[in-house]
Amino acid sequence: MPRFHFPHPLAPGDSIALPEPVAHHLHVLRMKAGDGITLFNGQGGEYAAVLTAVERKRAQAEVKVFSPREAEPAHCLTLAQALPEGSKMDWIIEKAVELGVTAIQPLHARRCVVRLSAERAARKIEHWAAVAVAACEQSGRNRVPAVTEPADFESWVARHDMHARLLLTPRAEMSLADWARHQPAQALTLMIGPEGGFSPEEEALALAGGAIGVHMGSRILRTETAGLAAAAMLNALWPE
Numbered sequence: 288m289p290r291f292h293f294p295h296p297l298a299p300g301d302s303i304a305l306p307e308p309v310a311h312h313l314h315v316l317r318m319k320a321g322d323g324i325t326l327f328n329g330q331g332g333e334y335a336a337v338l339t340a341v342e343r344k345r346a347q348a349e350v351k352v353f354s355p356r357e358a359e360p361a362h363c364l365t366l367a368q369a370l371p372e373g374s375k376m377d378w379i380i381e382k383a384v385e386l387g388v389t390a391i392q393p394l395h396a397r398r399c400v401v402r403l404s405a406e407r408a409a410r411k412i413e414h415w416a417a418v419a420v421a422a423c424e425q426s427g428r429n430r431v432p433a434v435t436e437p438a439d440f441e442s443w444v445a446r447h448d449m450h451a452r453l454l455l456t457p458r459a460e461m462s463l464a465d466w467a468r469h470q471p472a473q474a475l476t477l478m479i480g481p482e483g484g485f486s487p488e489e490e491a492l493a494l495a496g497g498a499i500g501v502h503m504g505s506r507i508l509r510t511e512t513a514g515l516a517a518a519a520m521l522n523a524l525w526p527e
Contacts, residue, residue, distance in 0.1 A: 288323055288324060288325050288335075289312075289313075289316065289318070289324050289325070290324070290325040290326075290327065290333070290424045290425075290427070291305070291309045291312070291324060291325070291326055291327075291424060292326075292327060292328070292329065292420045292423065292424055292431065293305065293306070293309075293326045293327070293328050294328055294329060295328060296328065297326060297328050297334050297350055297353075298350060298353075299334070299350055299351060299352060299353055300349075300350065301349070301350040302339070302347065302348075302349050302350075303336075303347070303348055303349075303350065304345070304346070304347055305346040305347070305348055307344050307345070309346060310341070310342065310343070310344055310345050310346035311343065311344065313338065313341050313346050314341060314342065314343050314346075318338060318341055319338065319341055320338050320339055320340055320341060321337065321338065322337070322338050322341075323335060323336070323337055323338075324336050324337075324338060324348065326348070326350065327423070327429040329423075329429070329430055329431040330430075331355070331357065331429060331430060332353055332354055332355045332356060332357070332429055333353075333354050333356055333429050334350050334351070334352065334353050334354070335350075335351045335352045335354070336348040336349060336350045336351055337349050337351060356429065357429055357430070358387075358426070358427045358428045358429065359387065359389070359428070359430060360387035360389075360522060360525075360527055361472045361525060361526070361527050362472040362473055362474060362475070362521070362525055363389045363390075363450075363474040363475075364387065364388050364389055364390075364474075364475060364476075364477065364518060364521065365388070365389065365390040365391070365392055365450070365474075365475070365476040365477070366379075366383050366388045366390070366391050366392070366476075366477050366479065366514050366518070367392040367394055367443070367452075367476050367477065367478045367479065368391060368392070368393055368394065368479045368510075368514055369393075369394045369395075369396040369398075369399055369440070369479060369480050369481035369485070369510065370393055370394065370395060370396075370399045370401040370403070370437065370481060371399075371401070371481055371482060371510045371511055372400050372401060372482060375510070375511045376393070376411075376415065377414075377415070377418050378511060379391075379511050379514065379515065380415050380418045380419055380422070380434060381418055381419075381421070381422045382422075382515050383432070383514065383515060383518060384418075384419050384422035384423060384426065384428065384432055385422055385425070385426045386515060386518040386519055386522060387428075387518065387522060388432055388518055389430075389432050390432050390433045390434075390435065391415070391419070391432060391433070391434045391435070392435050392438065392443070392476075393411075393415075393434070393435070393436075393437040393438070394437065394438055394439075394440045394443060394478075395437055395438065395439050395440060396440045396480060396481050396485055396486070396489060397440070397485075397486045397488070397489060398480070398481050398482065398483040398484065398485070398486060399481045400481070400482065403437055408436060408437050411437075412434060412435075412436060412437075415434040416431075416434050419431055419432050419434055440485070440489055441489070441492060444478075444489075444492055444493050444496050444498070445492075445496065448476065450473075450474045450475050450476055451470075451473065451474075451475040451476070451499065452475065452476045452478060452493070452496075452497065452498040452499065453466070453475060453476065453477050453478065453498065453499050453500075453501050453517075454478045454485070454490060454493050454494065454498040454499065454500050454501070455477065455478065455479055455480070455501060455502065455503060455513050455514070455517060456480075456484065456485065456490055456500050456501075456502060457484075457502050457507055458490070458500070458502075459500035459501050459502040460500070460502075461499075461500070461501055461502070462501060462502055462503070462504065463501040463502070463503055463517055463520060463521075464520060464524065466499065466501050467520070467521055467524045467525065468524060472525035477514055477517050477518065478493060478498060479510060479513050479514040479517075480510065481510055482509075482510055503516060503517060503520075
């Protein structure tokens with residue numbers, strides 16, 4: 288059954304007008320009045336609904352039944368990702384959401400090629416949020432991960448955080464797998480550098496601030512691979 292994000296309060300019995308992009312999608316799918324869909328608003332759970340009208344730019348639905356079903360991991364995982372080149376960030380966000388990441392923090396690091404102005408960053412955040420929503424619709428998640436404003440690495444790493452921070456670096460002596468096997472499932476942040484990795488100064492600053500250095504094995508992973516591989520490993524070691 289097709290799933291759609293509806294970012295407003297929902298309750299059984301409501302008759303709602305669906306957003307125009309959803310109406311267009313329903314029209315493309317050739318869905319019609321009487322067909323069933325699933326709606327979620329990001330506050331938890333999902334709602335079965337029945338379409339009452341479908342046009343090219345307009346659609347109506349009646350909300351029927353609430354289900355408390357969730358597809359969240361047992362641990363909260365933030366991906367602190369240094370901004371990569373091109374459209375890689377879209378792909379990273381999409382796959383991170385599918386893997387259960389609960390928040391994404393873009394970072395400006397010294398070796399980042401991409402530098403976003405405030406205006407461009409605002410547009411990017413809006414776009415990335417839409418990517419996260421689409422990934423939730425596809426993957427069955429009912430809670431949309433937050434994609435926060437890009438932050439400067441040095442100022443971000445200086446903030447106090449009660450969660451463990453893991454810095455992925457090939458220079459670490461301990462592997463992520465070894466660390467996770469001896470830890471209970473817990474909230475944590477994965478810190479992923481850009482192409483070329485974090486600078487030695489950035490790594491030293493993060494480690495001095497309490498981050499734990501870990502590696503992913505003998506091979507060097509690309510920036511768009513490292514965080515996703517780490518998230519998948521944690522899912523395997525800390526089952527839901």
